[in-house]
Amino acid sequence: MKRVFSGIKPSGHLTLGNYLGAVRRWAAVDQYRADALFCIVDLHALTVEHDPARVRRLSRQAATLLLAAGLDPERCTVFVQSHVDEHARLSYLLECVATDGEMRRMVQYKEKAARERDRGGSVRLSLLTYPVLMAADILAYGTDEVPVGEDQTQHVELARDLAVRFNQRYGRTFVVPRATHPEVAARVMNLREPGSKMGKSDDVGPGIVYLLDEPDVVRRKVMRAVTDSGREVVHDSAGQPGIANLLEILAACTGGDPADLSGVHASYGALKRDTAEAVVELLRPVQARHKELCADPGYVAGVLRDGAERARAMARPTVDAAYRAIGLLPAVSDTGADTGVDTGAVLNAAR
Ligand code: TRP
Numbered sequence: 001m002k003r004v005f006s007g008i009k010p011s012g013h014l015t016l017g018n019y020l021g022a023v024r025r026w027a028a029v030d031q032y033r034a035d036a037l038f039c040i041v042d043l044h045a046l047t048v049e050h051d052p053a054r055v056r057r058l059s060r061q062a063a064t065l066l067l068a069a070g071l072d073p074e075r076c077t078v079f080v081q082s083h084v085d086e087h088a089r090l091s092y093l094l095e096c097v098a099t100d101g102e103m104r105r106m107v108q109y110k111e112k113a114a115r116e117r118d119r120g121g122s123v124r125l126s127l128l129t130y131p132v133l134m135a136a137d138i139l140a141y142g143t144d145e146v147p148v149g150e151d152q153t154q155h156v157e158l159a160r161d162l163a164v165r166f167n168q169r170y171g172r173t174f175v176v177p178r179a180t181h182p183e184v185a186a187r188v189m190n191l192r193e194p195g196s197k198m199g200k201s202d203d204v205g206p207g208i209v210y211l212l213d214e215p216d217v218v219r220r221k222v223m224r225a226v227t228d229s230g231r232e233v234v235h236d237s238a239g240q241p242g243i244a245n246l247l248e249i250l251a252a253c254t255g256g257d258p259a260d261l262s263g264v265h266a267s268y269g270a271l272k273r274d275t276a277e278a279v280v281e282l283l284r285p286v287q288a289r290h291k292e293l294c295a296d297p298g299y300v301a302g303v304l305r306d307g308a309e310r311a312r313a314m315a316r317p318t319v320d321a322a323y324r325a326i327g328l329l330p331a332v333s334d335t336g337a338d339t340g341v342d343t344g345a346v347l348n349a350a351r
Pocket of ligand 1: 133
């Protein structure tokens with residue numbers, strides 16, 4: 001079975017965009033077809049100014065929502081990145097394989113660093129090294145496929161480059177992963193700025209529907225979505241991005257094709273009303289399950305504890321092998337016995 005790994009960063013409340021673009025598919029498809037890990041990547045939430053209590057709260061909430069959305073701990077591994085030391089351990093080794101120039105070329109780094117400087121803030125070093133940690137997330141698990149949005153393609157490419165480079169220099173240690181972009185994933189855009197995606201890090205905005213928004217809040221946000229100067233309700237992403245976005249959302253909620261919805265609605269208002277109700281109905285069961293899970297925090301904590309244990313057991317051998325391969329002296333194990341096995345040599349021999 002293929003190994004699949006994806007992560008979600010607890011830097012904001014999960015949005016309809018996260019759900020339709022990623023989480024829904026993890027629950028409906030990926031956990032059945034693959035040996036899948038879904039990680040709350042909390043270390044990544046520390047790369048820009050953050051509030052400790054908020055990160056903690058958002059991490060717990062994200063985990064609860066992933067379960068509410070249908071991730072089944074019997075079928076996949078749901079865990080929190082910081083619970084598994086292997087990520088940070090491997091990240092350092094990969095920093096010794098990546099180059100400074102490579103990091104500074106990352107588009108997301110350039111954009112976020114520029115934004116931070118414009119605000120007069122300082123740029124955390126971890127923002128620069130973030131893609132290396134992400135590579136460690138992926139490579140520690142022998143991941144074959146990484147389902148992510150297009151904006152993460154460059155980061156997954158880096159993970160591939162680092163895997164290949166490490167393997168060439170130190171012997172075959174890592175599986176070379178690839179990014180996958182599910183064909184039917186809806187690309188949900190901000191309702192007020194249909195030119196930018198409905199991301200969770202954009203902070204509170206009237207154009208962002210959160211998974212935990214009350215039905216009336218959802219309705220209000222959808223009804224106030226920007227529309228275009230045309231009249232007809234047709235699917236034209238370039239000419240009518242606002243309407244196209246609503247059609248995409250409606251189609252994603254009802255399982256149809258946005259193009260088929262062209263001409264179905266007599267007015268923008270009718271389209272908005274239909275879309276709002278479709279979103280409310282889509283979120284209803286997720287919110288109900290979330291509420292149940294919140295009433296049982298011990299259950300969620302238990303899932304995360306088991307998930308971390310499983311993840312650790314998966315990552316440990318690969319990361320240990322990388323330590324040996326790169327030239328670090330094996331520690332004498334707790335039992336006092338050094339196995340004496342040179343894992344790097346073993347992997348080289350097996351090549
Ligand atoms: N960088 C990703 C994002 O912002 C989150 C992420 C971190 C991730 N580590 C990952 C995604 C590993 C896939 C695999 O969305």
